Amino acid sequence: MRKIYYLFLLVLMAQCGVPEARKPVKVKSGSILKASVERNKALLEQEEELFRTIMAKDSSNTYHASGGGTWYHYIRKNEGSDYYPKPDDLVTLQYNVVSITNDTIYTSQEIGTVTYRVDKQQLFPGLRNGVKLLKEGESATFLIPSSLAYGYHGDKNKIGTNVPIKTTITILKINKSSN
Template sequence: MRKFYYLFLLAIIAQCGVPEARRPIKVKTGSILKESVERNKALLKQEEEQIQKIIAADSNNTYLASGGGTWYHYISKNNESDYHPKPDDVVTMEYNIVSMENDTIYTKQEIGTITYNVDKQQLFPGLRNSVKLLKEGESATFLIPSSLAYGYHGDKNKIGTNVPIKTTITIIKIDKSQN
């Protein structure tokens, strides 16, 4: 019985230890955001390389950088006017959307002639910025990276996730703001 008592006492003493403190769970804040930024930078670099290849292969046109992340060339230019659309102007225009491989996504007929109140209506960023580069009667083709097109979400119809696009825009009329 005494052996049993010592064995029992030894088991109890062995179980008694210093309680170990619970450590907080380490949460890596910002790691998902950092990964997303790196992924988007890599995607933009890839799309810019694709755009530069298209520009290099198109020896018939002279491309201009917009300063806002797009590249464009004129189809028809209006040398008689020097007025570009300003905020609150109303622009009547037509445009189409094609892939970088020239596959038609939306025709001008599908989109139709639209009336756009400059900087007051929702258009994708590349189109909003491109409209302000053209004058009345001008037409140009723009190469737009996905970040300035429909981005991660696409248009939830024909344009998928992260798809760079080409769009040919024709400015039919500019109604100047009264301000």
């Protein structure tokens, strides 16, 4: 009887092994995400090539790379100041939105004068970055890729999906933050 008991115990212990992890029913390969990344890279390359063509044809202006994905040229410079907007500064500005083919989308009159707290309010990324590159009294035209403009969704009005834009930004006043 003892032998049967030990044999039963041995068989029971042999059945108790390390639990094996279950395999997922559906394996996600990430191919949709990879395809999206490749599509966005190709779109950005096309837009950058378009910008290079525009800059090459515009010999009257000197373009500067912003370091944030946009290019710009000055219309009016302020050599008398060295202060650029910092986070929390209150900036009064005007801007317009123009297509790459110079069709007006929004005039500065339509948009009006904007008071913007730097890095604290919602503007499209290219505009937020552009404001920080200009001093009070300066004006510049920016070439902005769609990813830094209104992106995939557009503005749900006049700007469609993945539309690169030009915008001319004029800084009227900078009120320095008290922080």
